[in-house]
Amino acid sequence: MTLKNRKESRREIFHSKLGIIEVGFSWIFILIAGVVILGLFIYISSDQASFFRDLINANLLKDLNAIFVGATVSKDTAALFEIPKTELVFDCDSYGIGGVTHPLTGHIVYAPPLLKTNELITWTKPWSLGFRVTNFLYITSPFIKYYVIYDSSHASLAAEVYDDLPDQLTKEMIAIGNADGSYIKNQGYDRIHVLVLAGSTYRSSNLPSSLYNPNDFKGYGNDEIKFIMLYDETKIADTILKGEIVIKNKKQEQQDFNEDFGGEPRLSQRFYDFSSLYAAFISGNHNVWQCMTDKSYSRARDVASIYKSRTQSLNSNILFPVCNGLYTSADNQFTIMKQNLGDSGVIIKINEIESDIILFHNINNNLERASCPLLY
């Protein structure tokens, strides 16, 4: 082999070794670049996925808000809406889906704390303390079962309540003597709300234990079965229902059943108007019911101020002694009502509001008889 040939063969070997080294580095480079690019795309796609999930939830909440506004302004109407299957969470100030929330923006909304549904039922009823204060918006789903259970002395009230409830609701009316396991069965609903219209004679032992029998309803959590008890109800000013409400969960009702109502006394809450009763029944949630009720009394304070000012204007401009006497009484009564309603969301004298309602009702009737412009 000549020197030239030896050099050439050495060069070939060197280049071939270079080729081996370069191929190795090339693969390493490809791997690194590939991992970086793949990682970038995976990161972008997962980030965008969660962003768009939130965006979809936010858009759905925006659309729901428009539905709720439309429902709120249409009093005494009920509607069933289909929505994407979702879990809606309600509290005192907002509602939300998947961590994205939307404020309730001044609406008075009563709903169970969690709705897992693809159908929403909205229902609106006006709430009044003599004069109309606001509309209550109730939101629920067909997957919640509503029982109205009554004794013989409350049959007509039960019929009135049951007929008033919208047909879209999954509802059933049962006489207390029949409220046993053959009527009240586990039918796979998400929640069960039971309105008991049996007054002060009601004892938990009268209601058979089907609803908290561990074997019958063992799949239900304590807060998934709610009992709404009505006590001391009467009608004032012809149409306004007044009474006391207690909201109990499954465990509390079970305790009362076991202790035959001799156990821990349950705090009751005074309410006015059928709308408040429905609010407790539909939502079955004491915290939401309490906080929305506080908001509605705060709204009542503002409306009372406006009616008071309006009454003063009427008194100054309608110079007819019969009318003026009635307007003066009404003006004084509005002042008293505002004191009873209290300041800053704290209701001081809720029981005294009853006499305000009755007086306004009588004054308005007298104004109508005297052909004077009405208070409301």
Place this chain on the structure above:
Amino acid sequence: MITLKNMIGGNAKRTKAQAEIVGITIVMVLIMLGIVFVIKYIVLPQDYNIKDAYDKTQTAANFMDAVMKTTTKCNTLTITELIQDCAERYGTEFLYNCPEDTMAGICPGGCDSCTYLNASLEHILENSLDEMPQVHYDLYVCRWNHANGECFDLVEGDMISYFPMHDCQDGSRWTKGYEAKRLAIPTDVGNRVMQMYIC
């Protein structure tokens, strides 16, 4: 010269060219997708505007409800009562005599109910709907011909009021989408209607 080596080399070149074409095709497909994307989101017309649709529907319905109840200064008659008087006593000496409304500048020196009605409607329209640039309307108060869905205007007294803007129509053809609302007014000489088109 055709040799096995040349054939193999030729195939390799053709294969390389095919790979290039595949690459170009993929790029072309991506560009087409991009163009479709651009057209969908930028070039195509805007989506339905809820506010404009709501404004049109509400304006027609609310206008007629509000106007019909309005109490005029012609002996505190409402617009509805003026329409009824005009329809029932048109062309007779028994038409209501209305005093001048100095505040609105209507009916100087006094006039009959038909003239007062038209002047009131004109005043209301000029100071409300005419000031809304997005609102175009036609308003009629007339005896309605249910056969052809239009006002009778052949006989005097059948067409009481007529306020066309004609911005919605080209001759008799509707050039734009419109909302229509009709209210019936009972009179002793048959129903009259207030018909409004808003586009």
Place this chain on the structure above:
Amino acid sequence: MMETISVLLVFLILLTFVVIFYVNISTSSAQSGREDITNLKAVEISQLIAYMPEFQCSSKNIVDENCFDMLKLEAFGNFSITTEGQDAIATSYFDIFEYSRIEVNEIYPDSTKSWLVYERKPESSRVSLKRTFIPISLYNAYDNSFAYGILNITVYS
């Protein structure tokens, strides 16, 4: 090697163009969404205010649709200048009306009457407006008469 690098370079350039394009699309989509929200808010306010008993005409709680009571409008004006009223407007009424201006003007028979019901402007200097005009009836309880008016709603965003 160089070929791979150049391919990656071209790929990155294309990716940059795609990202810029996507950002532009997202920005215009967000602006359009913001306008939709403002439009929807204007519609909501006009629906909500028409049902509020603070303004609505009623007789023994039977409501007259599309009608505002003049005495209630005046009373709301008087209420809004009291301490209690200012608190209410800053809290519960702000929840309903947010940043907007609500005015009622009588057109006929007395075009001099008007009522500024509510106004709250955002603090930002860059504000866009959406205006809605709705014909309404105005009830005068003194003489049981109705006037024709316009409800002007301006939503700020």
